[in-house]
Amino acid sequence: MSWDPEEVARIIFDRQPWVVLTGAGISTESGIPDFRTPRTGLWEHYDPIEVLSVEALYHRPEVFFRVGFEVLMRFRDARPNKAHNILAEWEKLGIVEAVITQNIDGLHEKAGSQKVLEIHGHLRSGHCVVCRTSFPIEVLVEKVRQGEIPPRCLCGGMLRPDVVLFGDMLPPCFEEAQELAHRLPMLVIGSSLQVSPANFLPSYAPLLGIINLMPTPFDWRARFTIREKASFALEAIHRVLTTKLL
Numbered sequence: 193m194s195w196d197p198e199e200v201a202r203i204i205f206d207r208q209p210w211v212v213l214t215g216a217g218i219s220t221e222s223g224i225p226d227f228r229t230p231r232t233g234l235w236e237h238y239d240p241i242e243v244l245s246v247e248a249l250y251h252r253p254e255v256f257f258r259v260g261f262e263v264l265m266r267f268r269d270a271r272p273n274k275a276h277n278i279l280a281e282w283e284k285l286g287i288v289e290a291v292i293t294q295n296i297d298g299l300h301e302k303a304g305s306q307k308v309l310e311i312h313g314h315l316r317s318g319h320c321v322v323c324r325t326s327f328p329i330e331v332l333v334e335k336v337r338q339g340e341i342p343p344r345c346l347c348g349g350m351l352r353p354d355v356v357l358f359g360d361m362l363p364p365c366f367e368e369a370q371e372l373a374h375r376l377p378m379l380v381i382g383s384s385l386q387v388s389p390a391n392f393l394p395s396y397a398p399l400l401g402i403i404n405l406m407p408t409p410f411d412w413r414a415r416f417t418i419r420e421k422a423s424f425a426l427e428a429i430h431r432v433l434t435t436k437l438l
Contacts, residue, residue, distance in 0.1 A: 195418050200401070201432035203415060207399055209289035210379050211372040212279060213390070217382025217404055218422045219297050221273040224266070246359035249352055253342040261336060264353060267297040268315055268329075275381065275422035276303035278430050283307065285438065289376060292369045294383060294390050296355050309365040309372075311390060313355035322349025329353060362389070373397050382422050385410055 204210065216224070242248060243260035272280075280303040282288040290307040291300050296315055300308045318332045319325060325345060332351050335343035343351040356362060370393065377399035385391040385408040394400050394410045402408055403418040403425045411417050418425045 195416065195420075197428040197432050198436070200416050200418070201429045201437060203399075203401065204287060204379070204429065205433060205437045207377045208287045209376060210282075210287060211376040211397075212288055212291045213373075213378055213380045213383060213393055214279075214291060214293045214295060214300070215381070215383025215385075215404075216295060217384075218275050219267075219270065219273070219295055219299055219382070221275070221421060221423055222270040222297070222299060224270050224295075224297055241358055244357055246357050249342075249350075249357060253350070257336050257341045257343070261332075261353065264296065264315060264355065265333065270297055270299060272299045272303035273423055275426050276300055276305070278423075278426040279381075280304035281430070285433075287433070288379075290372055292372065292390075292393065294387065309369045311356070311362055311366050311369055313353075313363065315353060315355065318351050318353045320345035320347060320349040320351055323347045326354075327351060369393060370396065377401070380404065380408070380410070380414075381426075384408055 243255055243263065248256040248260060276299045279288055279291060279300065283305055290309060291305050292309045292311060293300055294312050296310065296312055298314055298316065315329055317329055318327050323345060332343050332353060335351070345351055373393040373396040376397070378394055378397035378401070380394055380400070380402045382404060384404065384406055385394060391409070394413070400410065400414045401416045402411060402414045403420065403422055405419060405421065
């Protein structure tokens with residue numbers, strides 16, 4: 193281990209509360225592939241612009257719903273891992289004020305985190321692009337399963353999942369994410385910090401820590417960088433926090 197859990201735990205304890213920014217890397221231990229790891233990243237198998245973009249949704253709905261939507265649905269049955277559970281516990285302890293996540297898997301909520309900003313949306317629901325009526329995601333899943341592509345609302349409008357596709361605007365909660373990033377120290381977990389504009393958030397933080405297997409563009413700015421899996425690193429830090437500092 194090339195980093196000191198006691199040193200990192202002390203930094204986290206002394207500067208609490210934190211805002212946490214999570215990416216796909218925190219969910220890989222829940223069986224969800226990340227996007228960029230060599231040989232295992234999701235986009236080595238699919239072109240995101242081809243299957244998960246606004247352009248694909250409107251102009252190639254067969255590709256979007258037969259391929260892109262099916263890829264998204266793989267995430268629905270995943271369960272939180274130790275990293276998600278520890279962050280939920282840290283929220284209860286006052287160490288974490290909020291989680292900003294780039295993930296659409298809903299695992300932070302499943303783990304019990306209360307303040308979660310899903311800046312790339314979620315898979316709990318969808319809506320009609322015409323009348324804006326909201327539907328449980330199961331409605332879209334069933335329509336697609338029955339061959340209705342694209343799935344339609346009673347008004348005739350197309351139904352789409354409530355996820356942020358390539359080419360979409362970010363949801364209003366991104367403004368709150370920016371405010372938190374300016375105000376609180378930030379812990380980045382499992383993000384390569386390659387996707388804009390979420391990758392600008394660490395530049396606002398008064399203090400930055402990073403847990404990620406691969407280097408990021410903001411490593412030079414971080415007070416600490418940890419090249420470990422999220423659950424391993426958080427367990428080591430949590431052990432120190434709960435036995436020596438709290």
